[in-house]
Amino acid sequence: MSVLRLLYFARVREAIGRDGEEIERPAMAETIADLVDLLAARGGGYAEALADRSRLRAALDQRFVPLDAPLADARELALFPPVTGG
């Protein structure tokens, strides 16, 4: 069983109420979107933070990737809204 480190930023972090956590990688989650579904099913802040997939972005091991990317053996997944710096 492997551990996946989750990071949350900006609106996602705020809605979930924490800036990250470590979870056991769910056997059923093949893609990022699968994992997001499982997280959103927790309800509460998770459901709110992850409801609008059009405003959700992800990075696997510090690489920006689309939500349908496979989790594969990544060790870190970050979830956040589209960036607005600059």
Added chain:
Amino acid sequence: MSVLRLLYFARVREAIGRDGEEIERPAMAETIADLVDLLAARGGGYAEALADRSRLRAALDQRFVPLDAPLADARELALFPPVTGG
């Protein structure tokens, strides 16, 4: 009889050997090009400075104009190569 002030810059000034002069406006010169022909006919530095019309530019009373522009009642004519500042 009216006086026309001529100004020369850069390569034109250098070839003619002075930065300007005042002349009596020639009755036969309707356009700048006509006047340039008369000046070039003086020979020497004038002929050299004014030989290549493709590399000659003009301003009448401090307005850039084409060589076929009429002299009209302008009081100042500047002749110079294409600008190269910036």
Added chain:
Amino acid sequence: MIRAAITSAAPDIAAELARLEALGGGGIASFTGIVRGEDGLAALELEAWPAMAERALGEIAGEAAARWPLLGVTLLHRHGVLEVGERIVFVGTAAAHRAPALEACAFLIDWAKTKAPFWKREHRDDGSRRWIEARHADDAAAARWG
């Protein structure tokens, strides 16, 4: 010279431009993003993903250096809470001629806005806070560089 960093202090623009001028090029271009005063805005907070931000800025700067013949690229982005009038981001380029310096400068700020992990939140005079939404216009501006 590639210089990319996330900073908490305001960039010293004279010093940054002097570094770029010293590289022997004929043209130096720069862009500085400033917190713009708006009705009811008390401050602008820049949240960053520090571990990734500096690498992302470095990659954007490297991409500019790969696309244009540049002698130098500087890309500095702040994080933290900034007052109105403060500098958020500084982009600077040095090249032999003006076209690559100016084009790369526009590219760098377009990509920094859409590909670096920073998020803006407004602090309002009434004490409320509001996350800034990403703008389609920024995505379009970034997309024009292919």
Added chain:
Amino acid sequence: MIRAAITSAAPDIAAELARLEALGGGGIASFTGIVRGEDGLAALELEAWPAMAERALGEIAGEAAARWPLLGVTLLHRHGVLEVGERIVFVGTAAAHRAPALEACAFLIDWAKTKAPFWKREHRDDGSRRWIEARHADDAAAARWG
């Protein structure tokens, strides 16, 4: 704010940018032209038509302000004999957003190069002097603005 001038001293870029930053905009763009070191080049002479140069620079700056929503435009051009590494021209713009600031900055330097009465002459190490020829590429760059 429109600030256009012909100067003999080098522009103080930090001071010029500070003026532009103080106008309340969100984006400041700048371009600085530098005497580029080339084999055999001792110095670069900028001959100006002083009576017309300042007016021409003012008109170019005014044209930029008419075409883009700018809070400030600065266009400073030097004359005289300049050493390698010295600043020849400084262009700065301030706007609410980055696109007009960056575009106007490119426009200003393109027009300054083709519509302001300055002429460059190289002073070579061997004592000779050579007038710089106008470049077709500069005319093309200026023409793209219509």
